[in-house]
Amino acid sequence: MSAEQLDLNAIRAKLQDASGPQYWRSLEAVAETPEFKEFLHREFPANASEFNDPVGRRNFLKLMSASLALAGVTGCTVQPEELIVPYVRQPEELVPGKPLFYATAMSLGGVATGLLVESHEGRPTKIEGNPDHPATRGGTDLFAQASVLTLYDPDRTSAITELGEIRPWNGFVAAMRGALSAQAASRGAGLRIVTETVNSPTLAAQIQQILAALPDAKWIQWEPTTRDHLRAGARLAFGSYVEPVYDFTKADVVLSLDADFLAAENAFGVKYARAFASRRRLDANPDRFSRLYVAEATPSVTGGRADHRVPMKASQVDAFARAVAAALGVTGIAGAAPAGTEAFVAAIAKDLAAHRGTSLVVAGEGQPPAVHAVAHAMNDLLGNAGQTVTYLPTAEAVASEQHAAMRQLVVDMNAGRVQALLMIGEANPVFTAPADWKFGDALKKVALRAHSGLFYDETAEQCQWHVPSTHYLEMWSDARSLDGTVSIVQPLLQPMNGGRSPHEVVATLSDRTERTGYDVVREYWMAHTAASAAVLTPAAPAAVTAPAEPMATSAVTFEKQWRRWLHDGYIDGSAFAASTVALAAGWNAGLAGVTAVPAFEVVFKRDASVYDGRFANNGWLQELPKPVTKLTWDNAALVGPGTAERLAVKNGDLLKVTHDGRTLDVPVWIDPGHALDAITIAVGYGRVRAGRVGSGVGVNTYALRGSTAPWFGAAEVAKTGGTYELVSTQDHWSIEGRNLVRSTNLEKYKANPAFAHEMEHMKLSDGLTLYPKWEYSGYSWGMAIDLNTCTGCNACVVACQSENNIPVVGKDQFGNGREMHWLRVDRYYSGDIDNPDTYYQPMPCQQCENAPCEMVCPVAATVHSAEGLNDMVYNRCVGTRYCSNNCPWKVRRFNFTLYQDWETPSLKMQRNPDVTVRSRGIMEKCTYCVQRINSARIDAKREDRDIRDGEVVTACEAACPSQAITFGNLNDPTSRVAKLKANPRNYSMLAELNTRPRTTYLAAVRNPNPALPSNPTVGGHAEAHDAASTESEH
């Protein structure tokens, strides 16, 4: 963090100078501030390696005497006696020591992701994608990866309470039955049920059954970051709520109108990231490389992959979209492009028009319905409908515009029309509802308030009844993905806290309260398979066709089917068939006027880590550096460098943001590429009742966000003079050296595919080492990471944390540079600070051939293995830290204190039993998931064969939604990784150091439109040197 105001003009001048850095991590790095130099030159930043925490004399003496007393005896600890506790009746399929994998699904924002969950003797420990699931094909996102930690969260509630008193389940049932009978006379007029977006066909049917009996009762679905605008836009264009589902594998040219479709926090990001990556891989035919235009305010993951990114206020995207539409010739649309974007509009329109049927326009969830409608019209005009975009029924059983429904609920509550309110799920309306509705106050006017959720959150606090809910890994349910595919959600363990699933809670309002979740889900599917096909595509548009396979009826066949569904993790044939929808006549007549552009704008976003706040108590997610800003443990007001200059603010200065009469003090973070005169604040922080991890972290953006402008609106900002310490890892582990990331554009790539090699600082001949060469007779492991397809989404980082028992260290330790992540994703910029190109570079251990770490360890705690790994031996490590001092990539992590929680029982259950849980004073680092290699080697040897290519999949590789990471045996020339290493784009970082890393990178290529100006790509640095020379200037 810079202590002084940065001189942006000097930074700009430095970047324009040919000798300036081509790729940079932060403005501080370009300015070469003293703080940045600290990060660069030191192994760990100041304070990381020193014990500077204030220690009193008394504490000091205590510590010293304790360490003296322990110094002599630590080597003599007698191993504690341990128990073996076998089963009484061992389940047939369970083999102790062998994990089992169960297929299930996790829903977020009304969209399911198909998962395989690893279970060790009944403990789910790791989430993997389900490779068979038709929608997501094995990809997962960071939320799914981190969800296993929420399961074991010690702050989950464990008792049914009424006004804080523990009650039995019967008591709750009686209360609900009482409310129900009181409501019977008024046909349920005083009853309301609030849920999250329900994509479970069974739960929807259950609620609809209740509504059928009590027709005046109401069901409100509520997501704080609702997809209302998308729904309303579809209705505007087509007259019905259809879900546009995109096929990026067929799209040559993509225009994103503020749509962050690659991001995990947006619906179907996993699927889209994979599909998009398939056109950016440059494997065989470089002409298949797609082109992406992004118009957006806040630099996003998608914007980072753009070939042309046009920064503009979120409110200007409307005018921009209409200008493109007008240029394309969409009837009834006219409009002038925002100033300065005219050239882009013309070029984009031309490019789109040249790719009829293979282009795609995607509108963002935050954009008003009109932009969605205009995007639909453009896709229609371009003949993309049915090609790159298909229209499907919505994944939620009953599509609605949630904002309006919630508004009505608040009005009803205030008018005293609601007597009983049941709130289910993590939507947390008291905390998340628009500030101007004062939901909490209105709620107090309801006589009977019941809440069911994982945590005793802000909403639970305002209710009389709280029922602990089941985590999705503890319950029976079903869930629909965005393409319609239904998965049966099956539990991996009994509810740990005696929780009740939503099915069971809702059943208390029916006549059959005793049914378990299992009964309810089975009954639904038994009834609906009997009634056959139509069910699988319930309620919604008429144009939906029946699934291919008609369902059988008898109980035996049902049982067979049911088992198949559970095994496969999805119901075959349940995907929606595309419906043909046509633009409604006169759709453009109903279009609102172009969005007004305020002088200064505030943009609200879902957070990349805590989503809408529901994951606030998840330490893995809180500690995750956000993809673009690399901020952790906080949200901030993101501003562009130009805006920061005008407001005279630097990172960490507090801004008073005034929006719609409400104010909020938010610390500033300068985000290169952010639109001018706009700030972005992520929601989900500032929770007061999140739990031990999430309470009091960040600022509560919901207090600022109102109902009139849920996504963006006018705001005023003023510097308060106060400051706040933000922690960002953007300069942590900065590496000295040139051309760490390498890129070029498609034209230059075609002319010279081996461009990355010419960017080598200097060329070294192959055998240049004094050490004897390692010989690998068996396997020789290696990894290749494609910078072209990596979106920086962080799924790999969480997967690594989950697989390798990596602890959470907290904000203070993080700020001192003591983070423990084995895998980090470095973000680099290139070009103009007001609109830079962004590159992401995942950094696991490079597993060097001539490893600098191995040579300096005095106790041989890090040694070379016969398969090329740099083994890290915890039980030998004495913590000298020489190895990390000597690591040019700074990928080694040291346990400065005891970070791992050795006390909390529930967290112990999450640990991977195949990986050592490290203590303090130990160095650790990426092992290439050696536990997975060993397991595969043993399996292969037991079957008298070699390990097959693709059999060892590292945790990061398995999690990557865009398949950017490839791991395998370099000794096998047919392996995927060996082929990638032979790719001309493949390069080693810092090759001039001759450490010969096993992790290499495939250089990035962008595909800018030749008709448009873009950041000039600077030529290789090698030109400056004699290529054959081994003389070093250092």
Add this chain to the structure above:
Amino acid sequence: MSQIFPKSSNIWSKASIVVVLGVVASLGAALPVLQRSDFVTTANKYKDQPVQFSHQHHVGGIGIDCRYCHTAVEVSSSAGIPPTKTCINCHSQIWSTSPYLEPVRASFRDDKPLKWWRVHDLPDFVYFNHSIHVKKGVGCETCHGRVDKMPLMRQQNSLQMEWCINCHRNPEKYVRPRSEVLTMGYQPAVAQEELGPQLVTEYKIQSLTNCSVCHR
């Protein structure tokens, strides 16, 4: 002024050098012995188990196959400790009223697992896999000793890394034919010097001594 030290102190100072050296040398000799002693390795120590289960009786006497109880030994890292159900398979018929077996019956009746003290306990940073050792021809007896002669279970070997590495470096000295893995009191039909290398080649046994093979 008289001298501070009398002349006799010379002998004391000389003796002290010898004594100090002697102490250091004897510590140097004693510590490695202590470190390898049963006291430290807990070898040959009996533990108070909930049931006085006799391998001597079940293996040596009745001749039950190891894998009847340790079912996972060929497929998993863990050999598996039998569930109570396995005991009850026989003991619902024989010795079904023996007071010694009451804890077993109680476990089965109340659905409460038996809790055994672990006899062979490797440190938590060591990852041993039974299945691959069995597959490569390492006999049960090689590590666990003559369990058919143990009325109560005890740890026969030190289970120290030195002991593991000894075999990992020289597998030919210890390997036996796969058919003899479960045999107690195995004697090689031909001399081990001849048979060992032959089996090492046949079973493709690698001398795996990389740290990450066992530590990760």
